[in-house]
Amino acid sequence: MAKTLAEKILSKHSGKDLTAGDYAVCAVDFMLATDATAPIAIKSWREMGGEQISHPEKMVLVLDHATPCPNQKIAALHSLMRSFAAEHAIKLYEVGDGVCHQLVLEDRLVKAGELVLGADSHTCTYGALGAMSCGVGATDLAATMLTGKSWFRVPETIRIDLTGNFAPHVYAKDVILHIVGQLGSNGALYKSVEFYGEILDELELSSKATLCNMAVEMGAKNCFICDATTNISSDHDALFSETIQIDLSTIAPMVAKPHTVDNVEQVQSLEKTIINQGFIGSCTNGSLADLKIAANILSGGKIASGVRLLVSPASKKILIAAIKDGTIEILLDAGATLLTPGCGPCVGTHNGIPGDGENVISSTNRNFTGRMGNNKANVYLASPATVAASVLAGWITSSGEANL
Amino acid sequence: MILNGNVLKYGNNINTDVIIPGKYTKTLDLSELASHAMEDLDENFSQRLKNGDFVVGGDNFGCGSSREQAPLALKYAGVGCVVAKSFARIFFRNCINIGLPLIVCDTDFIADGDRLKYQLGANILRNETQKCSYDLQEFSQVMVKVMLAGGLINYLKNNNGEL
Numbered sequence: 323m324a325k326t327l328a329e330k331i332l333s334k335h336s337g338k339d340l341t342a343g344d345y346a347v348c349a350v351d352f353m354l355a356t357d358a359t360a361p362i363a364i365k366s367w368r369e370m371g372g373e374q375i376s377h378p379e380k381m382v383l384v385l386d387h388a389t390p391c392p393n394q395k396i397a398a399l400h401s402l403m404r405s406f407a408a409e410h411a412i413k414l415y416e417v418g419d420g421v422c423h424q425l426v427l428e429d430r431l432v433k434a435g436e437l438v439l440g441a442d443s444h445t446c447t448y449g450a451l452g453a454m455s456c457g458v459g460a461t462d463l464a465a466t467m468l469t470g471k472s473w474f475r476v477p478e479t480i481r482i483d484l485t486g487n488f489a490p491h492v493y494a495k496d497v498i499l500h501i502v503g504q505l506g507s508n509g510a511l512y513k514s515v516e517f518y519g520e521i522l523d524e525l526e527l528s529s530k531a532t533l534c535n536m537a538v539e540m541g542a543k544n545c546f547i548c549d550a551t552t553n554i555s556s557d558h559d560a561l562f563s564e565t566i567q568i569d570l571s572t573i574a575p576m577v578a579k580p581h582t583v584d585n586v587e588q589v590q591s592l593e594k595t596i597i598n599q600g601f602i603g604s605c606t607n608g609s610l611a612d613l614k615i616a617a618n619i620l621s622g623g624k625i626a627s628g629v630r631l632l633v634s635p636a637s638k639k640i641l642i643a644a645i646k647d648g649t650i651e652i653l654l655d656a657g658a659t660l661l662t663p664g665c666g667p668c669v670g671t672h673n674g675i676p677g678d679g680e681n682v683i684s685s686t687n688r689n690f691t692g693r694m695g696n697n698k699a700n701v702y703l704a705s706p707a708t709v710a711a712s713v714l715a716g717w718i719t720s721s722g723e724a725n726l
Numbered sequence: 727m728i729l730n731g732n733v734l735k736y737g738n739n740i741n742t743d744v745i746i747p748g749k750y751t752k753t754l755d756l757s758e759l760a761s762h763a764m765e766d767l768d769e770n771f772s773q774r775l776k777n778g779d780f781v782v783g784g785d786n787f788g789c790g791s792s793r794e795q796a797p798l799a800l801k802y803a804g805v806g807c808v809v810a811k812s813f814a815r816i817f818f819r820n821c822i823n824i825g826l827p828l829i830v831c832d833t834d835f836i837a838d839g840d841r842l843k844y845q846l847g848a849n850i851l852r853n854e855t856q857k858c859s860y861d862l863q864e865f866s867q868v869m870v871k872v873m874l875a876g877g878l879i880n881y882l883k884n885n886n887g888e889l
Contacts, residue, residue, distance in 0.1 A: 345866045347889050361754055362794055367733050370882045388752050396752045443792040443816055459794035459820035461878050468882065471889050507739050508786035512815050540788060543815055582739060669748040669791075690743035690790060692766040697747070 325555035326479040327546050328514035331454040335437045336423030342478045342561070349437040350466050352380050352453075358387040358424050358669070359441035361399045362460035364406050367467050375410045376470035382431065383407050384415040384422035386437035388448040389664040391417070392672040408551065420637025420663040423447040427531055428639055434552045439466055442549030444605050444687065450536040454514075456544050465651040468606055477514040477543045478507075478563035479556065484519030486571035491721045491724075493615070494529035495607055495685065495705035501568065501577040503586025511541035516556060521570060528609035535606045536687055539583040566712040575720035577683075578703035581691045589708055589720040598680040599717030600631045600713035601694075602706045603661070603669040607685035608636030610643050616710035617649045619721050620656035632674045634661040656714075684714045727846040728835025729806045729827060731779040737839035738784035742817065744795040745788065750763055760771065760802035771803075778806035780842045782833050785810070794824060801826040807844060809833055809851065822869050825877030830863035847874055 323341070325333065333340045335348035353362050360383050375381060391397045399415075407414035413423055416587035423444055425431070432438050432590040434452025438445065441463040448455035454465050458472070466472045482501065489662060502509075514535045522530060530547045537545035548555045556562075575589040602608065602616050625631050633653050635641040641663055644650045654660060666673035675695035676682050682694060682701045702718060711721040744767040753759055757862075764771035781800060788796060789809035791850055797820045800808065807827040821828045829844065836842070841854040847870060850859045865873070868873060875881035882889070 328884045333812050345868055358748075358751055359792065359794070361752075362798075365754060366879055369879045369885060374778065387748075399752055399754070442791055443790065457792040458825060459792050461794060461823040462819055465823075465878055465882060465889060468887060469889055473889055475866065508787055508814075511786060511812060541789065541814055543766055573852075580742075669754065670743075671748055686744065688741075688790060692747045693743050695747075695749050697766040 324561070326514065326556040326562065327473040327476050327516060327554055328454060328479055328544070331435060331437055331476055332476050340476045342476050342592070345394040345473060346474045346476065347471050347473050348437055349471055350439050350714045351440045352432050353440065353463055353466055354382050354384065354422055354445070355460065355463055356384045356387050356439040357389070357396070357403060358400060358461045359361065360403050363463045363467065364402065364440055366461040366464035370464060370468050372464070372468050375412065375467050378410050378412045379599050380494055381467065381711055382413045384419070384425060386415070386421050387419050387665045387669055388671045389417040389662060389666070397532065418638055418662050418664070419661050420640070421540070421605045421608065421665055423535065424608065424640070427451065427527060428637060434554050439463060439472060443538050444535050446542060447531050447535040447605060448614045448615035450547050452546065452554045454519050454544050454546070457538060472725055475512070479514045479516055479587050480510055480515050480567045481562040483517065483565070483567050484521050484565060484570055486569045486620045487521065489573065491575055493705040493707060493708060494525065494532040496576045497568070497570065498533050498587050499578055499703065500573045502536060502539045502584050503576070507539045507540060507570040507582060507584040509540040510537065513542055515542045516548055517546065518548050522547055526611050532606055539687060545695040574624050575659035575705065575708050576603040577708065577718060578689055580689055580700040583688060583703065588720060591654060592718045596681060597629060597683045597712055597717060599629065599674065599676055599681060599682045601667050601674060601684040601686065601708045602709050603632070603634030603636060604665065604686040605636060606687040607706050608634060610640045612685065613640070613649050613653065614705040619707060619710035620714060621652050623714050624655055625713040629713050629716050631658040631713045632661055632667055633658045634667065634700060637663050656659065667694060683709050684717060685709050728780065729787045731806045731842060731845065732776065733780050733782050733836055733838055733842060734771070734774055735836065735839040736781070736783045739786045739789055740767065741785045741790040742788055742790040743790055743792050746793065746799040748786040751793050751795040756802040757800055759764055759799045763803040777804040779804065781805050783810040784833060785809045785812050785818050787813045789814040792816045797821045797824050797826045803842045809836070816853055822873050825880070827873060832862040871872035
């Protein structure tokens with residue numbers, strides 16, 4: 323019987339012939355946890371009677387959510403992770419190495435067709451490499467650390483066909499914001515999402531990762547990029563719960579307004595909304611390509627008076643490359659403040675907490691009340707290009723007229 | 727086990743960031759975690775909540791982060807059960823895994839302050855205030871087993887470490 327990618331991969335990993343709606347226990351190829359989730363995962367694993375990690379070579383721990391460590395309590399959690407990793411021969415990424423999802427992508431820790439669990443909701447990012455990767459909670463991950471397996475409900479699949487070409491000043495972030503706006507925050511609840519389209523072959527990995535990364539913002543379990551690089555696809559007569567066509571040429575620069583990710587509008591309709599802070603970084607948009615796009619817009623200019631711009635490259639490798647090619651200097655000259663590669667500002671743990679009543683324009687993935695650490699601040703989500711253009715102007719604007 | 731409690735009613739898309747803000751999640755101190763539950767959504771939550779009460783939402787309850795600290799904060803604050811029309815998938819799994827009972831049913835007519843009664847594992851939810859019952863969405867066998875065991879840790883211990 324014809325199968326979707328999710329049906330194929332979960333069938334292969336369970337040894338059973340599965341279709342959407344079935345439940346199965348599957349072998350997991352790779353797993354990951356961060357300083358936001360690993361401490362509870364370790365605690366749960368010990369309470370389960372854990373003594374040896376089922377496959378330590380298939381696991382990584384990443385210090386990225388609160389790095390460098392902001393206080394004594396979190397320091398104890400970081401120490402716990404370091405000693406646990408050493409004791410069980412698990413690879414640990416240290417403070418400053420980068421955001422977990424970027425590290426998995428640039429170190430190619432997963433492959434197409436693999437089944438991956440990460441104790442972080444944006445684990446769905448690795449669909450850009452063709453893996454079926456799903457976010458789970460800490461205790462779920464603990465069970466996989468113990469058994470090498472997890473239970474899965476086989477998801478239905480939404481197929482999204484991208485046609486046409488990007489309009490000027492439009493990026494992958496605008497496309498996924500448009501799609502989240504169209505489908506809503508529960509539009510892909512429990513589902514697998516598959517992206518198709520010739521345009522995918524022309525995109526950098528970082529853009530494909532941006533598309534997959536935010537699939538969870540419409541409730542998806544995972545997301546696949548089906549192009550020549552990943553070389554994966556559903557069977558041609560597989561059953562999809564929904565098939566959606568997106569003509570890229572009709573998409574303008576987009577913004578998600580406070581306080582939900584599906585509250586999406588064209589940048590044009592928000593022009594002149596005053597901003598106090600911009601942020602470029604995170605697992606969604608902290609790539610070298612993203613930093614260069616921003617630097618291109620900011621080159622020779624100065625950010626508006628009274629506005630801060632924070633930049634956190636998504637990894638140390640990106641930071642080094644951006645120092646070498648002059649990108650960082652351009653950003654700093656324009657008035658940016660450089661932060662350690664990590665998650666900090668996006669998740670409101672530390673670094674760049676906005677003030678009461680302030681507006682932030684951010685290249686990140688969530689704008690929920692309190693997301694950046696202050697429940698009286700407003701977060702607008704946009705592409706790095708729109709963030710850069712907005713900090714120059716002092717209000718929300720895109721880097722050029724889209725004329726759509 | 728029979729759960730009895732009053733309803734604290736909220737809307738659609740209650741996200742994990744308002745259930746427990748990210749700035750409080752990096753801790754293993756569950757009572758401290760619980761003290762911040764829902765504070766960005768309802769500043770009177772901790773005064774209103776009595777032990778065993780039902781938190782009731784609409785669609786897509788628990789959307790957002792994978793943080794297990796969200797259901798843990800609710801559980802250790804004293805929430806007895808979470809009821810919604812639908813749940814975000816990671817939050818759903820997390821509730822079952824940590825032994826916080828949850829129910830999927832139509833919640834449109836459940837009002838703030840209603841008295842609910844639920845026998846864990848049963849297929850109806852009783853509203854004692856409105857003298858009516860609601861049909862519940864059935865869960866898969868594996869979810870029911872983990873929920874009745876009180877969570878995934880107990881389930882694995884009872885099952886010799888096998889899923």
